[in-house]
Amino acid sequence: xxxxxxxxxxxxxxxxxxxxxxxxxxxxxxxxxxxxxxxxxxxxxxxxxxxxxxxxxxxxxxxxxxxxxxxxxxxxxxxxxxxxxxxxxxxxxxxxxxxxxxxxxxxxxxxxxxxxxxxxxxxxxxxxxxxxxxxxxxxxxxxxxxxxxxxxxxxxxxxxxxxxxxxxxxxxxxxxxxxxxxxxxxxxxxxxxxxxxxxxxxxxxxxxxxxxxxxxxxxxxxxxxxxxxxxxxxxxxxxxxxxxxxxxxxxxxxxxxxxxxxxxxxxxxxxxxxxxxxxxxxxxxxxxxxxxxxxxxxxxxxxxxxxxxxxxxxxxxxxxxxx
Amino acid sequence: xxxxxxxxxxxxxxxxxxxxxxxxxxxxxxxxxxxxxxxxxxxxxxxxxxxxxxxxxxxxxxxxxxxxxxxxxxxxxxxxxxxxxxxxxxxxxxxxxxxxxxxxxxxxxxxxxxxxxxxxxxxxxxxxxxxxxxxxxxxxxxxxxxxxxxxxxxxxxxxxxxxxxxxxxxxxxxxxxxxxxxxxxxxxxxxxxxxxxxxxxxxxxxxxxxxxxxxxxxxxxxxxxxxxxxxxxxxxxxxxxxxxxxxxxxxxxxxxxxxxxxxxxxxxxxxxxxxxxxxxxxxxxxxxxx
Numbered sequence: 001x002x003x004x005x006x007x008x009x010x011x012x013x014x015x016x017x018x019x020x021x022x023x024x025x026x027x028x029x030x031x032x033x034x035x036x037x038x039x040x041x042x043x044x045x046x047x048x049x050x051x052x053x054x055x056x057x058x059x060x061x062x063x064x065x066x067x068x069x070x071x072x073x074x075x076x077x078x079x080x081x082x083x084x085x086x087x088x089x090x091x092x093x094x095x096x097x098x099x100x101x102x103x104x105x106x107x108x109x110x111x112x113x114x115x116x117x118x119x120x121x122x123x124x125x126x127x128x129x130x131x132x133x134x135x136x137x138x139x140x141x142x143x144x145x146x147x148x149x150x151x152x153x154x155x156x157x158x159x160x161x162x163x164x165x166x167x168x169x170x171x172x173x174x175x176x177x178x179x180x181x182x183x184x185x186x187x188x189x190x191x192x193x194x195x196x197x198x199x200x201x202x203x204x205x206x207x208x209x210x211x212x213x214x215x216x217x218x219x220x221x222x223x224x225x226x227x228x229x230x231x232x233x234x235x236x237x238x239x240x241x242x243x244x245x246x247x248x249x250x251x252x253x254x255x256x257x258x259x260x261x262x263x264x265x266x267x268x269x270x271x272x273x274x275x276x277x278x279x280x281x282x283x284x285x286x287x288x289x290x291x292x293x294x295x296x297x298x299x300x301x302x303x304x305x306x307x308x309x310x311x312x313x314x315x316x317x318x319x320x321x322x323x
Numbered sequence: 324x325x326x327x328x329x330x331x332x333x334x335x336x337x338x339x340x341x342x343x344x345x346x347x348x349x350x351x352x353x354x355x356x357x358x359x360x361x362x363x364x365x366x367x368x369x370x371x372x373x374x375x376x377x378x379x380x381x382x383x384x385x386x387x388x389x390x391x392x393x394x395x396x397x398x399x400x401x402x403x404x405x406x407x408x409x410x411x412x413x414x415x416x417x418x419x420x421x422x423x424x425x426x427x428x429x430x431x432x433x434x435x436x437x438x439x440x441x442x443x444x445x446x447x448x449x450x451x452x453x454x455x456x457x458x459x460x461x462x463x464x465x466x467x468x469x470x471x472x473x474x475x476x477x478x479x480x481x482x483x484x485x486x487x488x489x490x491x492x493x494x495x496x497x498x499x500x501x502x503x504x505x506x507x508x509x510x511x512x513x514x515x516x517x518x519x520x521x522x523x524x525x526x527x528x529x530x531x532x533x534x535x536x537x538x539x540x541x542x543x544x545x546x547x548x549x550x551x552x553x554x555x556x557x558x559x560x561x562x563x564x565x566x567x568x569x570x571x572x573x574x575x576x577x578x579x580x581x582x583x584x585x586x587x588x589x590x591x592x593x594x595x596x597x598x599x600x601x602x603x604x605x606x607x608x609x610x611x612x613x
Contacts, residue, residue: 024428027426027428028428031424031426031427031428031502033501033502033503033506034420034421034424034427034502035421036502036503037417037418037420037421037502037503037506038417038418038421038422038433039417040413040414040417040418041414041415041417041418041419041421041472041477042418042433044414044468044471044472045436045437045440045474047453047457048450048453048468048469049440049474050436050440051449051453052445052446052449052450052452052453053443053445053449055445055448055449055452055453056445056446056449058448058449058452065452065455114342114345117338117341117342118342120334120335120338121338121339121342122335126339126342129346130342130343130345130346132596132599133346133349133350134345134346134349135599136349136350136353136592136595137349137353139527139531139591139595140531140588140591141530141531141533141549141587142531142533143531143533143549143550143552143553143556143587144549144552144584144587144588146553146556147356147552147556147580147581147584148352148353148356148584150556151352151355151356151359151577151580151581152352152355157577159355159372162371162372163372165371166371166372191348191349191352195345195349222330223331223334248442255447255534256533256534259534260553263557264556264557276447279446279447279448280447280538283447283448283451284447284448284451284538289448289452292447292448293446293448293449295446296445296446296447296448296449297445297446299446300443300444300445300446303442303443303444304442304443307442322442323438323442
């Protein structure tokens with residue numbers, strides 16, 4: 001009798017607390033449609049994002065498409081050594097960092113300043129008009145922007161040089177002289193993306209409670225003080241997150257922009273050639289898959305290291321960080 | 324509420340002036356392009372500076388549309404923008420909705436995979452090798468499949484779905500709908516504003532496809548618009564194929580180039596005003612965090 005009761009109890013207990021595996025199976029079955037919805041996306045990430053991560057092993061091989069990853073020879077760090085001892089390496093590093101740093105110094109603050117200024121406008125119609133105009137270039141391709149750049153600054157047909165000519169000044173080879181290249185691509189980036197970049201800051205500013213401004217006026221705060229003590233703190237977190245992510249892409253200079261500006265004017269190659277364009281030439285055009293994968297891996301490692309460090313530092317200072 | 328002090332008025336004047344300059348600097352190159360594309364060839368050669376043409380002309384556009392390459396490239400890009408955007412929206416919103424449901428098993432793991440794919444990119448060549456292995460080289464699908472969704476967009480869209488309560492689903496389930504039906508008939512219509520915004524971003528991405536076509540498409544008959552446009556901007560004669568317009572029509576290459584730029588931009592500019600109010604919704608990042 002007693003043993004029977006305890007047996008029933010044990011059975012009941014088993015029913016009430018099914019094993020983890022059973023519960024998992026139950027949940028999976030219950031949500032089978034959700035997994036079905038997720039499946040195409042998950043397959044995408046598997047095939048196009050995570051198989052390439054595995055494909056990084058070709059950086060340590062002499063990969064041949066005919067032999068495949070399994071049969072190609074392993075060469076250790078040979079490609080990395082070859083790349084770092086290549087005289088091009090310093091040149092590529094210099095150009096990449098120069099363009100990236102100019103970007104961080106001049107491009108990065110631009111949307112912040114413009115969104116603060118937009119926020120100070122009282123005329124809403126004017127504000128909308130400015131926004132409408134400065135968002136447009138974001139939607140134009142780099143091919144088109146390269147075309148517009150040519151039309152504005154080229155030596156033969158550029159508007160600026162036509163004006164120079166009309167007022168009796170010498171023409172300037174903005175596109176062909178290496179001295180202008182870094183400045184030119186920085187201006188291009190600002191022209192294309194700075195307006196669009198304001199959206200995220202304006203959205204953060206829109207979330208500020210208007211009572212904060214009203215209260216600060218009661219306390220006699222000037223507009224400068226309001227910007228400093230209310231608006232800026234409201235977007236500080238967004239600024240930090242964007243800055244961390246920007247650091248992570250310090251080795252990326254945007255292939256299309258540089259490639260187009262360089263391709264159209266070979267004379268600037270020495271200041272224009274960056275890691276991305278070099279990888280394209282060595283990998284896609286010359287078929288040196290392993291060598292160019294090694295360069296890509298080097299870039300990725302720098303990127304993720306910088307993001308990790310910046311995120312740690314941000315958290316040390318009590319900020320939210322990216323993850 | 325704001326003070327009308329002298330310093331305040333000085334600031335306002337400076338502010339408006341600055342933003343007017345920014346707007347003009349942004350808009351002028353676009354205006355100038357459009358003007359040149361409509362300028363009469365004879366006037367273009369005669370005048371040094373043309374800020375507003377005296378004689379309007381459609382010659383450049385007529386020349387372009389009689390070439391072989393340009394209209395077909397326009398068709399390919401239209402296909403990419405239409406089909407690609409549809410696929411992207413389905414794939415992105417499907418995954419985003421699934422990970423927005425807190426009851427989903429492996430949810431945190433999937434979120435980690437998405438975040439990691441944003442922070443660590445293996446670079447160009449490994450991705451290229453995958454596309455090659457799949458036999459997609461010279462296939463138009465190489466311009467859609469490798470970019471059909473992104474970790475960033477999934478996480479952003481998840482942010483919108485987060486605010487949709489499970490109770491809504493439960494109510495629909497009692498009425499006999501399954502998750503797919505719920506998703507399609509209830510969740511997606513509810514999130515229409517954000518879908519429109521993401522649809523626009525995807526469509527513009529597909530329309531502006533250049534780099535992927537450069538590496539994946541060798542067959543010039545399958546080139547999308549941006550590649551043809553780029554070849555035209557470098558050398559109009561080669562890109563326009565069979566017509567040697569330079570000898571026959573005396574068409575200034577600049578006029579022709581700018582007409583090509585305008586044609587490549589018009590579709591975007593047509594949808595732009597209608598979708599502008601949705602931008603802010605699609606561009607917010609606040610929802611990335613768990």
